[in-house]
Amino acid sequence: MTRCPALLISAPASGQGKTTVVAALARLHTRQGRRVRVFKCGPDFLDPHWHQLASGAPVHQLDLWMTGEADARARLHAAAQECDLILVEGVMGLFDGQPSAADLAQRLGLPVMGVVDASAMAATFGALAYGLQHYQPGLRWAGVLANRAASPRHAQMLQSSLREPGHWLGALMRVSVDPGAKAGLLPERHLGLVSAQELPDGLARLDAAADALADTPLGQMTLADWQARWSVDFAAPDASAALVPALLQGRTVAVAHDAAFSFIYPANIDCLAQLGARVVFFSPLADAALPPCDALWLPGGYPELHAARLAANISLRDSLQAHVAAGKPVWAECGGMVALSVGITQADGACQPLWGLLPGTATLHKRLAGLGPQQLAWRGYTLRGHTFHYSTLASDTAALAEVARTAPPHAASAPGVGEAVYRHGSIHASYFHAWFASSPAAVAALFGGAQA
Structure with missing residues (x-):
């Protein structure tokens, strides 16, 4: 059994900013000298490019159907043996798909953090956070981060809407390498995000997101905080099952x-x-x-x-x-x-x-x-x-x-x-x-x- 802090980052739907938050978290901790391993829930070729750039380590898939539970457990155990913290990006909305990101988190005992695009809401933010936490019984809930907040005043409104104040992990303001640009920090095309290798300023974009995240309660947590709140025990896999002829x-x-x-x-x-x-x-x-x-x-x-x-x-x-x-x-x-x-x-x-x-x-x-x-x-x-x-x-x-x-x-x-x-x-x-x-x-x- 290997113990390591881990967090699955999900959202109410696609397009809420999960990839940006996960990559920013990975970049922030990597810059601080921590060894970070990132995984992606479900099939995806593009998001992992950004996570690999942010963490400097390979990114693998976790999917209860495509890769299988045994494979997921083996990869997480191997990562836990060599890193300081593990991040898993969910797929679509937290409960979308069968099996869903929530199913993966529940099966593997991963704490879940919600990311909510709060750009056009106030008190409804609290309702969404409450629903994400309680819709599927047995989830290990870590808290919620507001994305694309308009101002510090807006962030205060969002924070006050939560029924459990301890679940507030902060608000991330809209981040861009060009303040006048309408496009998001990580540009998209058909099939998904533009690959990190295609943008010469890819690392600068991640640094900008990491800098913004550093001002939130989540970004200011120490490794000891992570270990105290979100540690997970990862069991060793069956060695014979991994043999490939x-x-x-x-x-x-x-x-x-x-x-x-x-x-x-x-x-x-x-x-x-x-x-x-x-x-x-x-x-x-x-x-x-x-x-x-x-x-x-x-x-x-x-x-x-x-x-x-x-x-x-x-x-x-x-x-x-x-x-x-x-x-x-x-x-x-x-x-x-x-x-x-x-x-x-x-x-x-x-x-x-x-x-x-x-x-x-x-x-x-x-x-x-x-x-x-x-x-x-x-x-x-x-x-x-x-x-x-x-x-x-x-x-x-x-x-x-x-x-x-x-x-x-x-x-x-x-x-x-x-x-x-x-x-x-x-x-x-x-x-x-x-x-x-x-x-x-x-x-x-x-x-x-x-x-x-």
């Missing part, structure tokens, strides 16, 4: 990683290494050829923002073509699949050619085209993951009907048809984003490894 021993897996392909769970890279693979990275935007490899992973990202550069890299396309012609496996997820297609029609109607190795064309829409948990049945194994995309693919390529839109236990929506997996030569491609650790054997099969 070396089904990719001796094989090299090349992974695309740059501004166009950045939707990569660090845990997926860890899983490939645990399977025995040698992982090498390359940039489809900058490199002229694939590195020597036995298999290739093209993860998701924003190929639509870099389509012209990708298409212009003819030598890289030829290298990809040679890889496929040699029968070497390719697993392409979401944006990786789009990049392999003949071309993409952008939201403004402009058409841009792409690599043309997968028959079919993609179309980018202004509205979400796919969202939710998914699982892939693959050669007797089940690989869990999710889908989240704004584009669609029209292709006459053979589709393997092995991906299902699935609802976790007790969810309101019933399972149904999910994303297609397209097969073209040695290419397997889908909008499905896989969580590799859910079935290492299935991953080994995708990358041409030995069978368990």
Whole structure:
């Protein structure tokens, strides 16, 4: 058993400022010399970029369905052994989804702090805080932080609305690196926040948020305060359950990683290494050829923002073509699949050619085209993951009907048809984003490894 202070930060809904508060907290404590580990509840590729920049440490997912309770417990225990405090960012609203962030907190004994956008309310702030605390019995409630308060006077009104004054953790005024800007501190585009790596002043933005948070009761708490109020006992996992057979021993897996392909769970890279693979990275935007490899992973990202550069890299396309012609496996997820297609029609109607190795064309829409948990049945194994995309693919390529839109236990929506997996030569491609650790054997099969 390892004891460490931990806090799950949630909200009544999306858009309340959870990511900014979590990143600000991580940055504030990291600047003070503390070792901070941040986790993200549910599938997400973008928020973790900001948390990693703030904390200087890898950020992993916690999800009772996709990653599983045992995996979540193991990762938290490992983090607790090496850090001073743990932060977990919730997903959507506190009780949204099944299982929800509240379910995760209750199952793992994590204290919960609410973040409420109070920019257009007064006494209702207290009602929301009370509801968040009491709606689901058994939650370990830590308190509430008001976000985007208009003034110190407004903050006083919000504080006075709470039934339990001890749950007031402060008010964060609206923070911006440009006082005259209307946009928030962390800018957004389709799919979510702009990645931290894309903004040269990303760390300055986090420092500004951390400075603002330092003036709140939450920001002024010492590590001893955290330990006294929010310590959690994290049990050691079953060591035998973590063993992964070396089904990719001796094989090299090349992974695309740059501004166009950045939707990569660090845990997926860890899983490939645990399977025995040698992982090498390359940039489809900058490199002229694939590195020597036995298999290739093209993860998701924003190929639509870099389509012209990708298409212009003819030598890289030829290298990809040679890889496929040699029968070497390719697993392409979401944006990786789009990049392999003949071309993409952008939201403004402009058409841009792409690599043309997968028959079919993609179309980018202004509205979400796919969202939710998914699982892939693959050669007797089940690989869990999710889908989240704004584009669609029209292709006459053979589709393997092995991906299902699935609802976790007790969810309101019933399972149904999910994303297609397209097969073209040695290419397997889908909008499905896989969580590799859910079935290492299935991953080994995708990358041409030995069978368990």
